[in-house]
Amino acid sequence: MVTARQLRFDGGWSATVTNEPLRLVPRFEGRTVRVVPYTDMTEREGFLLNTFGSQEFLWDMPDVIRFTPAGRQLVGAEFRVPEEPASAEDCARVPLEPPVRPGGLRADEARDFRHEMTSVHCRASGDTVLTCLRDLDVLNGPLDARIGIARDMALLVQHGTVVGWSLSDPARYVTTPYADPDPDPDPPTTAVRRLFTECLDLITQPLILDVEDGEPAALERLRAADQDLRDQREDRHRANALRTFISQLVEDYLDTPARRQS
Incomplete structure (x- = not known):
């Protein structure tokens, strides 16, 4: 049974919510949002080699969610923005509650898994929030929680399962690929x-x-x-x-x- 502090991912894999969100600034790179410590391809390869979790492989492109082998703590994630947009009517149904609760994740077991990328994106008026969902059925019921794994970056939880993610004020976090982000970015013009x-x-x-x-x-x-x-x-x-x-x-x-x- 999954408790309120435990989250299910794809493949029956699970993690427990902690009180330590990532101290990383999201990077919005167009089709990908990265919350990661690396700043080039070589560092990324080392990051994947020295962590476990969900990752891409050849032509398989799930979301990337990585944990440390010692301590099993969340250390980074990459989320792809799906091309398919939701209608304006569906975007208006994206729940704003419950409020975001800052928190990290601790893997319940140290093994790899696969977490499918979302299939549809919803854009709030003025692009103040980008929300990406597993499917539009998520909008038919309330969310259990919104876990803020980093600044303005949240996992969306429904019935104990991670069903999407959101990035607030995405324009603030726009950057070039692998660029070291500003730790305290000013608002965009x-x-x-x-x-x-x-x-x-x-x-x-x-x-x-x-x-x-x-x-x-x-x-x-x-x-x-x-x-x-x-x-x-x-x-x-x-x-x-x-x-x-x-x-x-x-x-x-x-x-x-x-x-x-x-």
């Missing part, structure tokens, strides 16, 4: 918040499908966002990070040899 919303639109459905189909209006939005990000004079770190969100789309659908040389 109004312009960058607007461009954050536009970039999220561009890399998720349905707009990304229009870009890939070469729809003129969608390509114009992509072109305008890229130019606006180039022209930003304030909040340059986030503006540069947002350009990486859409860089592959720009290269695939807008770039010409002349533009690459500019």
